[in-house]
Amino acid sequence: YTWPNPQLDELESLLYDQHGFNERGILAGALSPCNAFGFGSTVNRSNAADWIRTAYHDMATHNVEDGTGGLDASIQFEQDRPENAGDGFFNSLRHLQLGNSRYVGVADFIALGAKTAVEQCGGPHLPFRGGRVDATEAGVPGVPQPQESLDSHTASFARQGFNQTEMITLIACGHSFGGVQNSAFPQIVPLPDGVSDVSQTFDSTPFTFDNKIATEYIHGTTNNPLVVGHNDTTNSDKRIFGSDSNTTMSGFAADPASFRSACQSLLTRMLDTVPTTVQLTDVIDPLPVKPQEIALTYMGDGTFHLTGQIRFWNTAYSVSRSIKLLWADRDGKTDPAYSSVLGTNEQMGATALYDGTFDAQWYNIGPLSDNFTVIDAATGISKFWFEVDEGNATMEDQGGVGFAVQDVVMVANSSCVVQSTGTARIQIAVRADKTPSRVYIEYDLFAGSAGSGATWITVNTTDAHAAASQKRAGETYEFWTADLSSSALAHSINQRVNVAADIDGAKVSTSSFAPFDVALWPGC
Numbered sequence: 297y298t299w300p301n302p303q304l305d306e307l308e309s310l311l312y313d314q315h316g317f318n319e320r321g322i323l324a325g326a327l328s329p330c331n332a333f334g335f336g337s338t339v340n341r342s343n344a345a346d347w348i349r350t351a352y353h354d355m356a357t358h359n360v361e362d363g364t365g366g367l368d369a370s371i372q373f374e375q376d377r378p379e380n381a382g383d384g385f386f387n388s389l390r391h392l393q394l395g396n397s398r399y400v401g402v403a404d405f406i407a408l409g410a411k412t413a414v415e416q417c418g419g420p421h422l423p424f425r426g427g428r429v430d431a432t433e434a435g436v437p438g439v440p441q442p443q444e445s446l447d448s449h450t451a452s453f454a455r456q457g458f459n460q461t462e463m464i465t466l467i468a469c470g471h472s473f474g475g476v477q478n479s480a481f482p483q484i485v486p487l488p489d490g491v492s493d494v495s496q497t498f499d500s501t502p503f504t505f506d507n508k509i510a511t512e513y514i515h516g517t518t519n520n521p522l523v524v525g526h527n528d529t530t531n532s533d534k535r536i537f538g539s540d541s542n543t544t545m546s547g548f549a550a551d552p553a554s555f556r557s558a559c560q561s562l563l564t565r566m567l568d569t570v571p572t573t574v575q576l577t578d579v580i581d582p583l584p585v586k587p588q589e590i591a592l593t594y595m596g597d598g599t600f601h602l603t604g605q606i607r608f609w610n611t612a613y614s615v616s617r618s619i620k621l622l623w624a625d626r627d628g629k630t631d632p633a634y635s636s637v638l639g640t641n642e643q644m645g646a647t648a649l650y651d652g653t654f655d656a657q658w659y660n661i662g663p664l665s666d667n668f669t670v671i672d673a674a675t676g677i678s679k680f681w682f683e684v685d686e687g688n689a690t691m692e693d694q695g696g697v698g699f700a701v702q703d704v705v706m707v708a709n710s711s712c713v714v715q716s717t718g719t720a721r722i723q724i725a726v727r728a729d730k731t732p733s734r735v736y737i738e739y740d741l742f743a744g745s746a747g748s749g750a751t752w753i754t755v756n757t758t759d760a761h762a763a764a765s766q767k768r769a770g771e772t773y774e775f776w777t778a779d780l781s782s783s784a785l786a787h788s789i790n791q792r793v794n795v796a797a798d799i800d801g802a803k804v805s806t807s808s809f810a811p812f813d814v815a816l817w818p819g820c
């Protein structure tokens with residue numbers, strides 16, 4: 297895709313800013329190491345297993361006939377059903393809901409959680425599509441339970457869109473992780489003396505994706521509580537794995553690569569099973585060059601500062617590489633003076649998984665001593681691109697289109713935090729040749745239902761007003777002011793806002809910033 301695209305940029309970052317500089321933390325950070333578990337001390341439990349099971353249970357209500365259900369976060373409203381026994385869903389959601397924004401909802405986060413868990417913990421690469429839509433109420437029940445018959449399970453998976461071989465495979469892929477807990481299934485897993493809960497694992501490596509779920513089953517060494525459980529009624533894995541005379545499971549036991557690739561395709565299909573009314577994005581691959589938090593700040597002296605960071609994918613730190621930022625002014629003209637160095641150092645390296653481990657190197661706009669470059673307000677800027685020199689120079693310009701940036705609306709450095717009231721006074725510079733119908737501040741707030749624990753994001757706004765006194769003669773920008781009380785962000789997770797303006801029926805907006813950060817915006 298072409299940068300900028302706020303939804304895809306955010307998903308791309310959640311997918312590929314995994315470890316090191318600018319890491320997002322919420323996904324890979326909660327899976328390092330893979331037995332990490334954020335909610336108690338039960339032996340053998342992990343965030344990874346909880347997240348994978350959560351994605352399956354959310355998806356499992358899909359109906360291929362009428363196109364309803366699927367991975368839509370309806371699990372938020374379904375946690376009190378017997379088919380959703382255990383606290384794994386609550387645990388998963390409480391963590392995954394925290395990352396939500398106006399661009400990425402709970403359903404995408406459930407899919408991201410499962411995908412990241414599989415990949416970080418030894419599993420195959422699962423190509424990711426975004427754009428899931430969060431349900432606003434419970435769906436039709438229908439998650440398979442261990443005491444059901446083989447016919448009932450076969451029919452249930454057919455309703456979800458999976459045939460018999462796919463049913464065997466998908467369960468084996470999922471049950472490569474985790475186990476069955478006494479507290480959720482006391483009739484399956486007995487409680488040994490002296491502990492308050494226990495999880496009996498499906499295979500001997502519950503925190504790692506591998507084919508042990510198959511080898512141990514085929515070799516008769518398995519301790520899978522859904523195969524060798526004392527009550528045969530709840531031995532659903534035994535009935536299902538054996539339903540084709542063990543053909544599928546024998547194949548997986550003999551050939552780990554075939555298990556891996558079968559899980560790659562079926563887990564991807566599981567995550568992409570959504571109501572037919574939902575249109576997923578294309579697969580999101582890492583951008584080779586990815587600008588982030590690109591911002592212009594109006595300096596009041598006839599210039600603005602361009603700030604931000606750029607990630608170069610599949611690139612390791614190197615002292616012999618120099619990168620220049622070049623730009624075109626608002627009329628599209630270039631000039632030898634429209635050029636700035638990028639700054640980096642060894643600490644600005646990162647790594648991520650993407651069918652193998654990839655390095656990424658971050659650069660700041662301008663030398664590290666400044667972290668900005670100066671743009672003439674009279675000529676402005678419309679796009680930028682990069683010249684990477686490691687002996688011979690190459691151009692990074694998104695295939696010729698460049699990286700577009702708007703200089704119509706931006707925050708002015710005269711913004712400040714009013715010390716007496718704690719209010720953020722946000723000064724906004726709007727290009728004088730434009731006539732906005734509205735200039736405003738936008739911010740994501742968490743909303744939720746106390747009963748179900750479901751959450752969603754509302755985008756709130758505060759209007760700015762034209763500051764007539766600041767309409768200075770000779771300036772190419774005019775000024776607007778918005779006062780934002782600190783209580784306005786009481787339900788904001790990241791305490792950030794952006795500026796937007798409606799101009800000729802289109803919305804122009806800035807990247808987000810922290811209006812109450814007095815290091816950026818001094819007191820007034």
Ligand code: HEM
Binds near residue numbers: 449469470
């Ligand atoms: C007939 C179908 C299935 C049945 C009857 C079934 C049953 C169960 C049961 C009883 C548990 C124990 C839950 C707990 O104690 O908290 C469990 C755990 C789990 N299931 Fe399934 N399952 C099925 C299919 C799947 C599928 C298709 C996946 C994913 C692809 C999956 C992934 C998991 C995972 C990862 C766990 C471990 C959770 C943990 O350790 O916290 N299951 N399953």
